[in-house]
Amino acid sequence: MRVAIIGSGPAGFYAAEALLKRADAVVDVDMFDRLPTPYGLVRGGVAPDHQKIKTVIRVFATTAARPTFRFLGNVRLGRDVTVAELRQHYHQIVYATGNEADRRLGIPGEGIARCTPATVFVGWYNGHPDYRHAQIDLSVHRAAVVGNGNVAVDAARILLRTPAELERTDIAAHALEALRNSQVREVFILGRRGPEQAAFSPAELKELGKMEAADPVVAPGELAGYVGWESTGNAEKDKNLKILQSFAAQQPRAHAKKLHLRFLVSPTEVIADAAGNVAGLALERNRLEARTGGTVAARGTGEIEVLEVGMVLPAIGYAAERIAGVPYDEEARVIANDDGRVVDPVSRAVIANEYVVGWARTGPKGLIGEHKRASAHVVGHMIADGAEFAPRALPKRDAIVSLLRQRGLQLVSFNDWKQLDDVEVARGARRGAPRDKIADVEAMLAVLAQG
Ligand SMILES: Cc1cc2nc3c(=O)[nH]c(=O)nc-3n(C[C@H](O)[C@H](O)[C@H](O)COP(=O)(O)OP(=O)(O)OC[C@H]3O[C@@H](n4cnc5c(N)ncnc54)[C@H](O)[C@@H]3O)c2cc1C
Numbered sequence: 001m002r003v004a005i006i007g008s009g010p011a012g013f014y015a016a017e018a019l020l021k022r023a024d025a026v027v028d029v030d031m032f033d034r035l036p037t038p039y040g041l042v043r044g045g046v047a048p049d050h051q052k053i054k055t056v057i058r059v060f061a062t063t064a065a066r067p068t069f070r071f072l073g074n075v076r077l078g079r080d081v082t083v084a085e086l087r088q089h090y091h092q093i094v095y096a097t098g099n100e101a102d103r104r105l106g107i108p109g110e111g112i113a114r115c116t117p118a119t120v121f122v123g124w125y126n127g128h129p130d131y132r133h134a135q136i137d138l139s140v141h142r143a144a145v146v147g148n149g150n151v152a153v154d155a156a157r158i159l160l161r162t163p164a165e166l167e168r169t170d171i172a173a174h175a176l177e178a179l180r181n182s183q184v185r186e187v188f189i190l191g192r193r194g195p196e197q198a199a200f201s202p203a204e205l206k207e208l209g210k211m212e213a214a215d216p217v218v219a220p221g222e223l224a225g226y227v228g229w230e231s232t233g234n235a236e237k238d239k240n241l242k243i244l245q246s247f248a249a250q251q252p253r254a255h256a257k258k259l260h261l262r263f264l265v266s267p268t269e270v271i272a273d274a275a276g277n278v279a280g281l282a283l284e285r286n287r288l289e290a291r292t293g294g295t296v297a298a299r300g301t302g303e304i305e306v307l308e309v310g311m312v313l314p315a316i317g318y319a320a321e322r323i324a325g326v327p328y329d330e331e332a333r334v335i336a337n338d339d340g341r342v343v344d345p346v347s348r349a350v351i352a353n354e355y356v357v358g359w360a361r362t363g364p365k366g367l368i369g370e371h372k373r374a375s376a377h378v379v380g381h382m383i384a385d386g387a388e389f390a391p392r393a394l395p396k397r398d399a400i401v402s403l404l405r406q407r408g409l410q411l412v413s414f415n416d417w418k419q420l421d422d423v424e425v426a427r428g429a430r431r432g433a434p435r436d437k438i439a440d441v442e443a444m445l446a447v448l449a450q451g
C-alpha cells in the first residue's frame with residue numbers, strides 16, 4: 001500500500017505512525033507539507049513560552065525515521081500538485097491540513113489597521129513564513145483580545161510578557177524585537193458569555209497570575225453571580241471560577257501591566273481614528289439565555305459602551321481553508337467527511353480511498369495528544385476499506401518526485417529539515433533560546449542549496 005498524507009501536524013504524524021507500525025502489511029507513507037518545515041501548529045501555533053509541549057516533536061521524529069516514511073516538504077496541495085495526480089500515485093490519501101483560516105466577527109470596522117486576527121498575530125510571533133511581514137503595531141497602550149479560549153490567553157500573555165521572559169524561548173526574532181519596544185500596558189480579554197462558559201483550560205488561566213510584570217484584574221462585579229456558589233457540576237469550570245475569584249481578591253501590583261478579564265460583552269463595531277487605525281471597540285452588554293438542550297447563549301441587551309483601545313485581536317476560532325479538488329463542508333468549515341471518510345458535500349456519498357484527520361476533520365477543537373487516538377480511529381477505516389480491494393499497480397514511488405522536480409519545485413526531505421533544524425538551534429543558542437526560527441521560505445531553501 002502506498003499512502004499520501006497531506007499535512008505534517010500532529011494529526012498527520014499520528015496517522016503515519018498508526019499506518020507504519022502495522023505488522024500485517026508494508027505501507028509506504030509520503031507526507032507532504034506546503035512548508036519546508038514539519039509539525040504544523042506545534043511549530044506555528046503553540047506559544048513560545050510553552051516549550052514543554054513542543055517536545056512532542058521527538059515522537060514525530062521517531063515516526064519520520066521509519067524506513068518507509070518520506071517527507072516531501074515545500075509542496076502545496078492544490079497549487080504544486082493536484083488531487084487527481086495524488087490519486088494516480090497513491091492507493092489512499094489522507095488530508096491532515098488543519099484549520100488555517102480564521103473566523104470573523106462580522107462587525108463594521110473589522111478590517112481596519114491594528115485589528116488583526118489571532119491567526120496572524122500567532123503566526124507572526126511564531127515565525128510562520130506567511131505572517132513574517134504582518135503589520136503588528138505595538139505603539140499603543142491598550143489592546144483588546146476578543147474570545148475566551150486558550151488562543152486568546154496565549155495572545156494576551158505574549159503581549160504582556162517581558163523581553164526577559166521571551167528571549168529564552170523560540171519566539172521569532174522579529175517579534176521579540178517588536179515586543180521589546182512595545183508600549184502595551186493594558187490588555188482586555190473579552191468573553192461574550194459568562195465566566196462559567198469560558199473555554200480556557202484552568203492551567204492556562206492560572207498562568208496569567210504568574211507573569212513577571214503583569215497582573216490579572218477581575219472586577220468583583222464580573223463574578224457577581226457566583227458569590228457563595230459551591231459547584232457548577234463541571235470540575236474544569238469550577239477550577240476556572242476559583243482561579244478567577246483568586247484574581248478578583250488580589251490587589252494588582254502598582255507598577256504592573258494589567259490584564260483585565262471581562263465577561264458578557266460582545267463587540268459591535270471597531271472604531272477608527274482619523275488616520276483609519278483602531279481607536280476603540282464598541283461593546284454591547286449581554287445577558288445569558290438558556291436554550292433547549294442545556295446550552296447557554298449570549299443575548300444583547302442593547303446597552304453599549306466604548307472601550308478605548310488601540311489594537312484589537314479577535315481570537316474566536318479557526319476554520320479549514322478550501323483546497324482545490326478537496327470536498328468542503330461550507331457549514332462546518334471542514335473537509336466534508338463522515339467519521340473521517342471524505343464525502344461529497346451534497347450527496348454525502350463516500351469518495352473512495354480519501355480520508356481526513358485532525359482539525360480538517362473536526363474543526364478547531366482539542367489538544368495535540370487527542371489526535372493520537374482520533375487519527376488511529378480513521379486509520380482503522382483505511383485498513384478496513386483497503387482490505388476490500390487488491391491494490392492496483394502504481395507508477396514507481398519516485399515518479400511523484402520526478403514530476404514535482406520537473407515543475408521546478410525544490411523539495412525538502414526530512415534530512416533537509418534536520419539540517420535547517422541544526423541551523424535554527426545553533427542560531428538560538430546565541431541568545432540562550434532553544435532555537436531561532438528562519439521565518440522565510442526563500443531563506444530556508446537558500447540554506448539547503450548551500451548544502
Ligand atoms: C495558537 C494555538 C496554540 C495551541 N497551543 C496548544 C498547546 O499548547 N497544547 C496543545 O495540546 N494544543 C495546542 N493547540 C492545538 C493544537 O495545535 C491542534 O490540536 C493541532 O495542531 C491540530 O493538528 P492538525 O494536524 O490537525 O493541524 P496543524 O497542526 O495545523 O497541521 C496542518 C499542517 O498541514 C499543512 N498544510 C495545510 N494546507 C496544506 C496544503 N494545501 N498542502 C500541503 N500542506 C498543507 C500545514 O502547513 C500544517 O503543517 C494550539 C492551537 C493553536 C491554534
Ligand SMILES: NC(=O)c1ccc[n+]([C@@H]2O[C@H](COP(=O)([O-])OP(=O)(O)OC[C@H]3O[C@@H](n4cnc5c(N)ncnc54)[C@H](OP(=O)(O)O)[C@@H]3O)[C@@H](O)[C@H]2O)c1
Binds near residue numbers: 104191
Ligand atoms: N495551551 C493550550 O493547551 C492551548 C493553547 C491554544 C489553543 N488550544 C486549543 O486549541 C483549540 C482552539 O482554541 P481557540 O481559543 O481558538 O478556540 P475556542 O476554545 O473554541 O474558543 C473560542 C472563543 O471565541 C468565542 N467566540 C466565538 N465566536 C465569537 C464571536 N462572534 N464573538 C465573541 N466571541 C466569540 C467563543 O465563545 P463561545 O464559547 O461563546 O462560543 C470562545 O470563547 C481549543 O481546543 C484550545 O483548547 C490549547
